[in-house]
Amino acid sequence: MSEGSISIEYAMEKASGPHFSGFRTPTATSVSSTTFSDANVPRQPFVIAGVSGGTASGKTTVCDMIIQQLHDHRVVLVNQDSFYRGLNSEELKRVHEYNFDHPDAFDTEQLLECIKKLKIGHSVQVPVYDFKLHRRSSDSFRQVNASDVIILEGILVFHDQRVRNLMNMKIFVDADADVRLARRIRRDTVERGRDVNSVLEQYAKFVKPAFDDFVLPSKKYADVIIPRGGDNHVAIDLIVQHIRTKLGQHDLCKIYPNVYVIQSTFQIRGMHTLIRDRDISKHDFVFYSDRLIRLVVEHGLGHLPFTEKQVVTPTATVYTGVDFCKKLCGVSIVRSGESMENALRACCKGIKIGKILIHREGDDGKQLIYEKLPMDISERHVLLLDPVLATDSSATSLQPFLSYFFYLFSYILIPILIPQAPEGIHCVCKRYPSLKIVTSEIDVALNEEFRVIPGMGEFGDRYFGTDD
């Protein structure tokens, strides 16, 4: 590898930011003069979730449910309401003419500053707002510590682009307008010191027009829309599961900088949901596995070193780009690794692909019994194809192969894998820190029978149709 290629690889990695969305290791500047929540170690949130929706749609209720279900993680809630500007005496005299539903009613600069601080691991003091007096408490604040998950909730949290950009996930809580109005009347008369007439008047004059002008137009930014709010247990479970998965991956990525999890989107979650479904048809299992494999392979190729390359465009200008790494080959672990060969061939024209077969005898008597590898493999980067790295014992079964290569050659090996168990990743990463693992998802754990949970069954059998 030339010096040039190293620096380009480094520059590209640097430009592409953290290897896992939302997580950034603390820098010297981010850890200056601050009180940190835990033992002076700045905690960086992994997930910043925005929850928006009309008044009384159930935002606060949904957030409470998410927080309750994520009880084993550190989660904090920040309400946009806390950033209402306090009214001055003139405004207070004519409070019925004040529009609390307009974006200008909030101190968005202060909200931004607060979320940015939490994002880099600082604790913040959030104002306490009084809906009866329409002002902030002058002497009390709520201390919010940086956490793994920050939920920002409010009618207009998607309105300002700068606030939106801080979110990894945007949820819109939907409910019929008449249901919301009925709830609002009940809540504001019981909890916010209003009478029915004032609620109805405020609703017609300000709340409904502002919903149409500002809240509803921001719904398009949502990643997930929850109809029926807190009654929609399925949607809330899915969101909680998604956050849990991301947090589990986050921990591993923190420990091993050589583990790369492709950024999860709801498309990718959807594909995992399908291939994990035991009732999916064989045809669909293969179809969605192929789609996922292709994504992982493309992502893995992005971690290979590049060299700089200049081309002349049809407009006779020079474009400075990069050249693909040419010296590579695949090695598939027979049999399930063969399911990844087509994707690799589709991405790398004419690529050489070798094979190894690891025969398993009992729990620890693993041995390599077959290998057919390209003659010049020592000059190539190797993409080791194995779709599932489950137990640490299955990871150990790769060790004869890995040790063999590391003994003979000193180049980077890049296995490409889909759903993984943390135990397997720990085992391989600890032993081979210079190897890179690229995966689409990491499972929660292994159960007592060493099966991956939630898992996806025997991948090879399901893919090649030998599971019945």
Ligand SMILES: Nc1ncnc2c1ncn2[C@@H]1O[C@H](COP(=O)(O)OP(=O)(O)O)[C@@H](O)[C@H]1O
């Ligand atoms: N699914 C539901 N069924 C019945 N009442 C609900 C439901 N969701 C919320 N509420 C009630 O409606 C009111 C408004 O809900 P809240 O979660 O505070 O909405 P938001 O934060 O969107 O304004 C509260 O009094 C709450 O208890």
Ligand SMILES: Nc1ccn([C@@H]2O[C@H](COP(=O)(O)O)[C@@H](O)[C@H]2O)c(=O)n1
């Ligand atoms: N002093 C205030 C401040 C706000 N409001 C109303 O609260 C609504 C937002 O809170 P939700 O929990 O319903 O999202 C908003 O529609 C304001 O009209 C208020 O009445 N008085």
Ligand SMILES: [Mg+2]
């Ligand atoms: Mg609320």
